[in-house]
Amino acid sequence: MTALETVDYVDADDRPVACGPRGGAAARGLCYRVAATVCLDRAGRLLVYRRSPRAPVYPAHHDILIGGCPRPGESYRAAAARELREELGVRAAPRQVLRTRCASPVGDCWLAVHLAEIPTALRVDPREIAEHFFVAPRRLLARTPSPFVPEGHRxxxxLFA
Structure with missing residues (x-):
């Protein structure tokens, strides 16, 4: 998603109150929404990826959250499924497991985290993902690559500690 795309701005209770460009909610004292998915393979290993070095936020950082902003009126779940198709080239049925308000480099957001089982053969978008691998959650917790996106680590x- 680019800054030119329109997203919902929401209040402190995650109720839509306006629309505007991504990154513009904070200037109005509002939040924006993010739908993200933690992906596991059939063996229960987590997908870890390194963001593109050209990413505008957290370039070249590792993360476990695949996602982005829902489009205006789009549900968190629909946005999570769309992001999986766009970034990984897979169709999956994400299941929401967590929704929390958090800070981000562009302002406060509501983050809906989903889980989904995905295949290990992916067609990643190289504009978004520089590299990826699967690893057992305990192993990732014991040896987290650096740098890592802070909210992804939280x-x-x-979910796995």
Whole structure:
């Protein structure tokens, strides 16, 4: 998603109140939404990826959250499924497991985290993902690559510690 795309701006209770460009919610004292998915293979290993070095936020950082902003009126679940198709080239049925308000480099957001089982053969978008691998959650917790996106690490700890 680019800054030119329109997203929902939401209040402190995650109720839509306006629309505008991504990155513009904070200037209005509002939040934006993010739908993300933690992906596991059939063996229960987590997908870990390294963001593109050209990413505008957290370039070249590792993460476990595949996602982005829902389009205006789009549900978190629909956005999560769309992002999996766009970034990994897979169709999956994400299941929401967590929704929390958190800070980001462009302002506060509501983050809906999903889980989905995906195949290990992926067609990643190289504009988004520089490299990827699968690893057991305990192994990732014991040896987290650096640098790692802070919110992705918080989710990792919350779901798998």
């Amino acid at each position: 989710v990792l700890t919350r």
